[in-house]
Amino acid sequence: MKPAAFDYLVPQTVAGAVDALAAGAQVLAGGQSLLLEMHLQRAHPALVADINRVPGLDTLTVVDGTLTVGALVRHKTFESPGAVPGPLGDLFARAVGYIAHPPIRARGTMTGNLAWAHPASEWCALAVALDAVVELRSTRGTREIPAEDYFLGPFQTARDPDELLTAVRYPLLAPDTGVAFTEHRRTGFSFAQVAVGAALTVREGVITGARIGLANCADRPLRAHNAERTLIGSEPSQPVFTAAGEAAAERDAAPVPEPYADVDYRRHVVAVLVARTLREAAPV
């Protein structure tokens, strides 16, 4: 099928883009999900605002330990672990390889993933695990929402239709943080059945910080708070990681059944993957 007819605007500034949204426009950034939805006639916007020519949205900046990712930063940017300082760059580089494939990564954007809010999105799971903050701009002003409050369900967020997701901010990870990302899927082309990102801080032999993000383990991206609590104060070991995996599977995850993965199966995968990810992340 082909996209239905629409009017097309190319704003040259953020203010212009925000005005277009106030007039009911749908934002086109990377377009790798939007155009697919339009092909399938599941999305038929009357007005599309292509923000690809707005200067300044394609930048990554680090100020006072906070990374800001602009709305036009492509997935591909994160393939190099040096694109973002410290372990955060390493974690992003490990995760990005699971996102679609190179031609999609050349166009799609991290911020677009957060706007689209697919429950299996790797970036969305990391955003909630890493205490990211989403910056939303409209003609009414600018507001910031913590990622954990931002995701409300499958493809549902706290963003109002007239708000432009201009940037996402992440606190950088401390240099002694260990990171890992693992994913389970049916084929190389499939979405994640379960994906897990983790950041662990071990000081003097004891886990002092833990962040675990889960993708496709509920109707929205999750931070595995219960699993994290079982880790703090423990010495990193296989039994500790296994217990954390079981906590994530039983108490954090709320899997939705899918044709190739029922709830029991997915809980089992969560337990295995969380333990495996933590083992990889544990700095030794």
Place this chain on the structure above:
Amino acid sequence: MRITLTVNDAAYPLEVEPRRVLADALRDDCGLTGTHLGCEQGVCGACTVLVDGEAVRSCLMLAVQCDGVPIRTVEGLTGPDGQPHPLQRAFSAERGLQCGFCTPGFLMLAAGALDHDLSENEVADLVRSNLCRCTGYEPIRRAITRAAHAHQNGQDGRHRSV
């Protein structure tokens, strides 16, 4: 909308609807039917072309987005002397195609990556991007690796065999 597509260094002034995807504009408006359309969902990769040097799905970009941006299609791989591109020679040498439907997409996918130093893993990751229902991928992987080695060793002159 009036736009000008710059494809393989030639200008194509076009009048297109905003909803026209780049792949359709290339095939139907520019007459460049080397770019194939399979799934029209970004999955199969038969429509892969270079936009500003980057391999992208031309079914997931609008033609109007590409106004004034350099585009390269499979028709632009052959040199001005009519000699096949080293990638095309490598695909031939390694039997990297059978029916040929996916081949333009694979060639442009590889063309976009040839200037980087491609590791074995990167070639494997690259080959995973597109669908081929004939070869089983291994000959395609070998062909891209062969062309990449020749490229890195500076042996991909158009008149030398790869």
